Amino acid sequence: MDTPLLTVDHLSFGFHDRPLYSDLSFTLARGSMTSLIGANGVGKTTLIRLIMGQLAPQTGTITQAADMRLGYVPQFRNIDPEYPLSLRSFIQLNQRRHWHPWHTTGEQRELDAVIAECGLTARQHQLLGKASGGEKQKAYLAQALLTRPNFLILDEATASLDINTKTELMTLVRELNRQRDLTVLFVTHDLELARAYTDQYLLLTPAGHELRATTEMDAAHMPAELRPTEEVR
Amino acid sequence: MFAYEFMQNAFLASTFIALTTGIVGVFVTARGMSFLAHTLSEIGFAGAAFAVFVGIRPLDGMLLTTILSSVTVGKLSVRASRREASISAVSSLFTGLGILFLALSAKSSSYATTILFGSIIGISRADVWQLIGLAASVLVTMSLAYRALAFDSFDAVGAQAQGLRRNLIGIYFLLILAVSVSIGAQIVGSLLVFILLTLPPSVAKYLGRTLPQMLAISVGTALIGVWAGLVLGYYTNWPVTFFIAAIECAFYFGALLIHRRRD
Numbered sequence: 001m002d003t004p005l006l007t008v009d010h011l012s013f014g015f016h017d018r019p020l021y022s023d024l025s026f027t028l029a030r031g032s033m034t035s036l037i038g039a040n041g042v043g044k045t046t047l048i049r050l051i052m053g054q055l056a057p058q059t060g061t062i063t064q065a066a067d068m069r070l071g072y073v074p075q076f077r078n079i080d081p082e083y084p085l086s087l088r089s090f091i092q093l094n095q096r097r098h099w100h101p102w103h104t105t106g107e108q109r110e111l112d113a114v115i116a117e118c119g120l121t122a123r124q125h126q127l128l129g130k131a132s133g134g135e136k137q138k139a140y141l142a143q144a145l146l147t148r149p150n151f152l153i154l155d156e157a158t159a160s161l162d163i164n165t166k167t168e169l170m171t172l173v174r175e176l177n178r179q180r181d182l183t184v185l186f187v188t189h190d191l192e193l194a195r196a197y198t199d200q201y202l203l204l205t206p207a208g209h210e211l212r213a214t215t216e217m218d219a220a221h222m223p224a225e226l227r228p229t230e231e232v233r
Numbered sequence: 234m235f236a237y238e239f240m241q242n243a244f245l246a247s248t249f250i251a252l253t254t255g256i257v258g259v260f261v262t263a264r265g266m267s268f269l270a271h272t273l274s275e276i277g278f279a280g281a282a283f284a285v286f287v288g289i290r291p292l293d294g295m296l297l298t299t300i301l302s303s304v305t306v307g308k309l310s311v312r313a314s315r316r317e318a319s320i321s322a323v324s325s326l327f328t329g330l331g332i333l334f335l336a337l338s339a340k341s342s343s344y345a346t347t348i349l350f351g352s353i354i355g356i357s358r359a360d361v362w363q364l365i366g367l368a369a370s371v372l373v374t375m376s377l378a379y380r381a382l383a384f385d386s387f388d389a390v391g392a393q394a395q396g397l398r399r400n401l402i403g404i405y406f407l408l409i410l411a412v413s414v415s416i417g418a419q420i421v422g423s424l425l426v427f428i429l430l431t432l433p434p435s436v437a438k439y440l441g442r443t444l445p446q447m448l449a450i451s452v453g454t455a456l457i458g459v460w461a462g463l464v465l466g467y468y469t470n471w472p473v474t475f476f477i478a479a480i481e482c483a484f485y486f487g488a489l490l491i492h493r494r495r496d
Contacts, residue, residue, distance in 0.1 A: 072395075085444065093392075
């Protein structure tokens with residue numbers, strides 16, 4: 001069997017007066033699709049910062065596979081309606097293999113491919129500031145994909161979207177997961193999406209954590225904040 | 234017109250300055266730093282006045298003060314809640330210092346006009362070479378840092394997520410902004426240097442859709458403004474700065490109108 005892409009072993013971390021995890025252990029297999037769920041303030045974003053190496057574990061270890069290439073799609077983006085660049089130009093910002101200002105034909109082709117993969121070809125010359133929420137999220141995703149990651153972290157990517165757009169975006173992520181053998185960690189509050197589109201979930205609660213297959217998910221045992229009835233947007 | 238060396242000098246210097254401010258300006262507006270450009274120009278005014286007082290060239294004094302203060306002023310303006318008050322405080326202090334140095338050097342009126350409103354007609358060939366050298370240093374380093382600078386300026390969150398060294402990029406940009414403000418002030422003066430650093434890029438923001446388009450529009454708008462300003466100034470004997478300001482404003486409102494129509 002392949003080595004896992006990410007192994008978290010007996011990790012503990014907390015801020016001064018607020019311990020977050022005391023003994024967190026889990027592994028993410030290559031090509032797996034995992035939801036990271038938990039109430040606000042339980043430490044989901046902190047866990048991501050630990051995985052990304054922006055914070056150091058207080059005890060325990062986080063081991064990345066040698067070939068892990070991380071792509072991260074952050075939760076908040078400050079794109080105002082007057083934002084001047086097209087979707088294509090925005091996505092291209094992350095193309096940094098060469099240093100020179102002009103982009104090579106090879107880079108343009110690579111960009112075309114990612115834009116097509118994310119279903120944005122027809123809309124690529126549209127201004128990002130005027131794009132819909134779903135198109136914006138796809139553009140953020142495409143931008144992160146340009147560096148050819150094999151591990152993608154999506155931080156609340158669907159939070160502000162309507163139900164159809166959520167489904168469309170998650171279908172795309174699922175396809176990328178299969179076609180690129182992309183390991184996905186999907187941070188969400190949405191149990192329905194977690195169940196429908198990811199294989200397993202990592203639930204963080206103040207009392208501890210659990211990693212299970214989404215087929216075993218029992219909404220009734222979830223923290224109140226996460227239950228579907230309260231998730232009407 | 235081009236038979237006169239002072240007009241050759243003016244055109245040569247203006248071309249390089251417009252090229253630099255047109256390009257740097259696109260990043261100034263993308264980073265939301267127009268106000269900072271304005272503050273740096275007031276600091277530059279104090280520096281130029283100080284230079285007059287101690288007997289060095291105004292441009293050198295301006296470069297010295299803007300470069301030394303740029304990083305500090307940049308830090309002061311990071312937090313939006315404090316930005317306006319801090320910036321106003323710094324601006325008034327330096328404007329006051331500028332007036333003080335001019336008064337102490339007892340050359341106030343003509344020098345004040347020159348520093349505040351520019352004097353591109355009448356610069357020497359040696360000045361031209363210095364301006365071209367400064368412009369080239371900004372443009373060459375920018376071409377090396379272009380992709381990182383573009384990412385950080387147009388998508389700070391994404392750049393952060395991709396692990397770019399944003400602090401370093403921020404400091405580098407403040408330094409080239411300081412140089413751009415100082416050289417831009419040689420044409421239109423420190424009071425109006427933000428014309429060149431903010432109006433052409435704003436036109437570009439309304440009309441362009443890609444970064445290369447924006448850079449081309451911004452540089453084009455800046456160049457047309459300074460060239461036409463020099464020609465009109467030559468034939469009318471009115472101040473070049475007036476024409477540049479009027480032309481850039483016309484471009485700006487024209488672009489705004491087109492932008493509104495499209496929406």
